[in-house]
Amino acid sequence: MIDTGKAFCAANNQFMNGIRDLAQYSSKDVLVENSLMKFSETLQEMTNYHTILFDQTQRSIKAQLQTFVKEDIRKFKDAKKQFEKVSEEKENALVKNAQVQRNKQHEVEEATNILTATRKCFRHIALDYVLQMNVLQSKRRSEILKSMLSFMYAHLTFFHQGYDLFSELGPYMKDLGAQLDRLAVDAAKEKRDMEQKHSTIQQKDFSSDDTKLEYNVDAANGIVMEGYLFKRASNAFKTWNRKKPDHIRRWFSIQNNQLVYQKKFKDNPTVVVEDLRLCTVKHCEDIERRFCFEVVSPTKSCMLQADSEKLRQAWIKAVQTSIATAYREKGDESEKQEKKCFPSAGSLEPGSESKEKLLKGESALQRVQCIAGNASCCDCGLADPRWASINLGITLCIECSGIHRSLGVHFSKVRSLTLDTWEPELLKLMCELGNDVINRIYEAKVEKMGVKKPQSSSQRQEKEAYIRAKYVERKFVARHLASVSLPEDGASAVPQHQEEKRHSSSERSPQADKHGATSPKVRSNDSGIQQSADDSREHLASTISANSLYEPEGEKQEASVLCDSKQLPPGLQLYRAAYKKNLPDMAEALAHGAEVNWVNIAENKSTPLIQAVLGGSLVTCEFLLQNGANVNHRDVKGRGPLHHATVLGHTGQVCLFLKRGANQHATDEEGKDPLSIAVEAANADIVTLLRLAKMNEEMRESEGLCGQPGDEIYQDIFRDFSQMASNNPEKLNRFQQSDSQKS
Structure with a gap:
């Protein structure tokens, strides 16, 4: 018991x-x-x-x-x-x-x-x-x-x-x-x-759906609108899952200036659009399904389907209203941050201690905004811009960046200063140019023509018209090169002292007749060039010098020579400036219509990119590549930029060209590819890079069309070489220095 x-x-x-x-x-x-x-x-x-x-x-x-x-x-x-x-x-x-x-x-x-x-x-x-x-x-x-x-x-x-x-x-x-x-x-x-309501509903006629959905941008919980939508797959096939519709029907909501969805009630939201100001929404009538609309952002697009036409209209209107609200909220926030972070323009003077400190900081936003003029949008003047055009070297506000995207990547390549990852060579490119430099080129005749530059409060249509006239039509660029003609053989009508200087520069170029046979003098000069490029203060001084090119009274000899170079045809000006590592002059040549792949027949069909390699500047190569330079163009001897960089032992440039898709199997007139040249020169770093690139290419080919874009270890190694080439180039010159000592 x-x-x-x-x-x-x-x-x-x-x-x-x-x-x-x-x-x-x-x-x-x-x-x-x-x-x-x-x-x-x-x-x-x-x-x-x-x-x-x-x-x-x-x-x-x-x-x-x-x-x-x-x-x-x-x-x-x-x-x-x-x-x-x-x-x-x-x-x-x-x-x-x-x-x-x-x-x-x-x-x-x-x-x-x-x-x-x-x-x-x-x-x-x-x-x-x-x-x-x-x-x-x-x-x-x-x-x-x-x-x-x-x-x-x-x-x-x-x-x-x-x-x-x-x-x-x-x-x-x-x-x-x-x-x-x-x-x-x-x-x-x-x-x-x-029971009474049920009886009433049964007697009601549902032949016409009169559902009315409303959105509320001032909702207490921050959710402007929410509901179920069908989502098309984002893979390569862009299919709708018809066998399992629950796999594509998601609970979408607009909240915190973002478009998100959840697969299940307790799942964490998946962000479709990070910032509604970066996207646009439009009807889709050209696909097989009804009631579809598309939300397009800079990096991806999302095809959605509502249950009815009224639901589609409600969602589209909710997204458009949220975009407008996000612009207003972010505009107010930007003004407050501008007053807090940039109290006066005096703290951003070239050569100041605060600017130099920011240039060496970790934030891409700080490093780029410390350049003269970059603290405000290049096109409308809005403070604290968070976007940049990497091929122009300017900073932009969110609205102007959207307009730049609509121009196409052949005119402007937009990247976020806070959301995207920045390679070191791109950061240095941005520090070499800046809003002041580019505006002196692209807005040279604005005041003369009486054109009013739009402000941050201007309408989007006004900004779009101005930006298109500025960068696409180039209406405000000073056309002082129109009277100069270029002979068919590529040799320009240049004053004799400049022609002689060009030939002497060509004779002094560190291009060897035989692969791997470079003089010690040239090698040490190349090392000095890279060491100079590594110093942030030198970049700052270069920017200041570039800005001074556009001042009416120049006292330095270098300024006078560069002013003379403005009388050259655009293609030749770009060609010369690429060797001299003068990015402002290169940007001016492109603004005047220079072909980025211009061929100098008088100098072995060399291109500006090859001249940038001979000049030893990694940033100059990056600038040309961002503006559409052909990385596989070869000169009369069959040597492309990768060949020349390998011969000269420029490891950083080799790494850059391989990342940009250079053909490492191409051979010159002697039948040698870059790998054999690097082996003969005993340059272990370049040999390693070329072999890794070859292995990675073979891996992709073996995996077929659905293979990964590249092995992670391969990407990490190339990232490390890029960092070293930009920040510590002297470490990549150890083989050249030892060869010099032996000789």
């Missing part, structure tokens, strides 16, 4: 735990939760009382009766055994006494003495045995009645405690019963109302 009672208490405890769990699941219903918790506490008290009852039962009945059985009855059994033994001995003495012959007097006396002693012992033991029987009987009655009386008192206490406990709970149970009666009445009334 005690063991079963303990199992009963354990089951009751499990039952209490279940009630508590049910109360937690009903946490949103205060009445249910409070009632269940109160009942569970009361029942738990009853279970505790029951446990106490079984403990008292064990002490009162089990312990006492076990003591009676184990001790008192054992003593009685011992006395009984002794009595039976003495009785047997007495019987034996009587038998022996009867068997003795009367003529044997000695034996008769001995048998009589034994019988007398045995009888005496028997009477003593018998009396003790009877005593033990009487004591046991008396104790048996006492122990049993005492145990049962204690057990009954324990039961009395148990039920008395239970009665008191439930007496206290009685008023609460009575109130709860009254509430349940009211709930039953309310439930019956609600049931009748629902």
